Amino acid sequence: MLSIKQLTYFLAVAEELHFGRAAERLDIAQPPLSRQIKQLETDIGAILFNRGRSAITLTQAGERLLERSKSILTQLEDTHLEVRRLGQGAEGRLRIGFVGSATYGILPNIIKSYRANYPQVNLSLIPMNNAGLHRALVSRELDIAFARPALKDSEFVTRPLIEEPLIAAVPDTHPLDSGKKLDLSSLGEPNLILYPEFPRPSYADVVLDFCEQQGINTSRRVWTMDLQTALSLVAIGEGICIVPKSVGTSQRNGLRYHQIEPVLGHTSLSVNYRLDEQGLHIQNFIRIAQSVSRKMP
Numbered sequence: 001m002l003s004i005k006q007l008t009y010f011l012a013v014a015e016e017l018h019f020g021r022a023a024e025r026l027d028i029a030q031p032p033l034s035r036q037i038k039q040l041e042t043d044i045g046a047i048l049f050n051r052g053r054s055a056i057t058l059t060q061a062g063e064r065l066l067e068r069s070k071s072i073l074t075q076l077e078d079t080h081l082e083v084r085r086l087g088q089g090a091e092g093r094l095r096i097g098f099v100g101s102a103t104y105g106i107l108p109n110i111i112k113s114y115r116a117n118y119p120q121v122n123l124s125l126i127p128m129n130n131a132g133l134h135r136a137l138v139s140r141e142l143d144i145a146f147a148r149p150a151l152k153d154s155e156f157v158t159r160p161l162i163e164e165p166l167i168a169a170v171p172d173t174h175p176l177d178s179g180k181k182l183d184l185s186s187l188g189e190p191n192l193i194l195y196p197e198f199p200r201p202s203y204a205d206v207v208l209d210f211c212e213q214q215g216i217n218t219s220r221r222v223w224t225m226d227l228q229t230a231l232s233l234v235a236i237g238e239g240i241c242i243v244p245k246s247v248g249t250s251q252r253n254g255l256r257y258h259q260i261e262p263v264l265g266h267t268s269l270s271v272n273y274r275l276d277e278q279g280l281h282i283q284n285f286i287r288i289a290q291s292v293s294r295k296m297p
Contacts, residue, residue, distance in 0.1 A: 004076065006040045007069045010048065013037055014066045017056055092281050093122040097133045098146035099203070100227035102269055105246035106162055106296055107146060110289045117288065121281060129226070131199040137274060143282055148203055148244070150270040157275050159286060161293040163268040164245040166210065168258045169230075171237045181261035184216045191239025195230045197223035203267075207242045210265035231255065244269075 012022040013033070023030040041048050048062035058066060098107055111123065128136065133145040137156060145151060150158045168182050176182055184190075192211075194204040204223075211218045222239050224230050230241045235254025244267050248257035271289050273282050 002040075002044070004073075006036065006043075007073060009033060009036045010040055010065065011069045011073065013049070013056075014058060014062060014069070017058075019056070093124065094144060094281050094285060095124045095126065095142045096144045096146070096285075097126045097128045097136055097142045099129060099133070099148045099269075100127055101148055101203075101244050101247055102146040103127075104244070104250055106269065106293060109296075110285075110292045113292050114285055114288050118284065127226075129196045129199075130202055133272070137272065140274070143273065143277065143279075144285060145272045146269060147272055148267055148269050149206055150268065151272045155275050156272050158270050158272050159290060160268050160270050161289060162246075162296055163266050165266050166207070166242050166260060166264045167245050167248050168260055169234045169241045169243050169247070169255050170258060171234055171240075172254055172256050173237060174256075176258060178256055180258065182258040183261055184211070184264065185214070187240070189217050189220050191220045191222050192218050193222045193224065193230045193233050193239045193241040195223070195227060195241075196225045198225075206265075206267060210242075214262070214264065216264075 009022075009026065012025050013019060016022040016025060019030050019034055019037075023033045026033065037048070044061075044065075046061040047059050048065060050057045050059055111125070114121075115123070126136075126142070128145075130147050130149070130151065133142065133147050134151050134153065136142040137145050137151070138153070146161075150160070168184070170176070170182070192207075194207060196202050196204065208218055220239075222233060224233060227243065227247070231243075231247075231252060233239065234241050235252060242260075242264065243257075271286060273286065
């Protein structure tokens with residue numbers, strides 16, 4: 001088995017075609033270099049150099065080894081650089097899962113900032129509900145998860161990012177004037193559109209708990225699986241939906257958003273990752289996510 005040291009010594013002699021100059025280049029004495037080359041020829045079972053009185057030349061075996069040595073050592077150097085950049089978090093990939101409401105406001109800003117700082121890292125962005133995020137982190141199918149509410153697991157690290165009030169998405173045919181605050185108790189028995197339906201508990205249960213605390217009637221429930229479908233149902237007049245305030249930053253035909261008075265409650269978005277994950281890719285991403293969140297109004 002050839003060693004890197006042997007290939008390095010051989011390459012120096014093969015390129016210089018002079019043991020003295022090769023020894024100077026390697027910063028070693030000539031006799032040890034000569035012994036190393038002789039041992040290499042013995043190990044490999046082939047004469048690599050024609051040794052004349054005034055010059056040395058490569059044999060056919062030596063020419064082939066020179067060709068392969070350059071390729072091998074170049075690949076090793078490239079591998080060293082790639083592995084070092086991966087270790088520094090400058091290259092590689094991150095698999096990021098997120099709840100749908102995270103795409104309003106902070107998540108796009110975090111992704112833009114991370115890409116600006118680490119353009120060579122590939123990002124896979126995967127929408128999931130909280131239950132899916134939890135399973136994927138446990139099975140290491142995800143590196144990072146943006147969850148609402150936070151994922152509860154002793155094996156996870158959770159970093160809160162933003163806390164925001166809940167607001168109401170209502171059909172644009174609702175009689176309340178735009179910009180007015182909505183008193184949920186004045187609605188009687190509205191259709192309350194909730195998501196996700198399965199698995200539970202979920203964000204829907206956060207909304208139901210807040211409503212119960214204020215005595216809001218939630219007997220007429222319309223269940224769906226995700227935020228986008230819930231908003232579509234609001235737009236066609238199927239009911240109202242309680243959403244994080246950031247969702248209201250994006251206008252949508254057929255519905256409008258109202259602040260709730262009295263305040264129903266608050267919801268927080270968190271970024272989560274495994275406790276045993278110490279890679280620089282994740283640490284760099286979390287650092288940027290927290291920096292962006294601190295700048296959010």
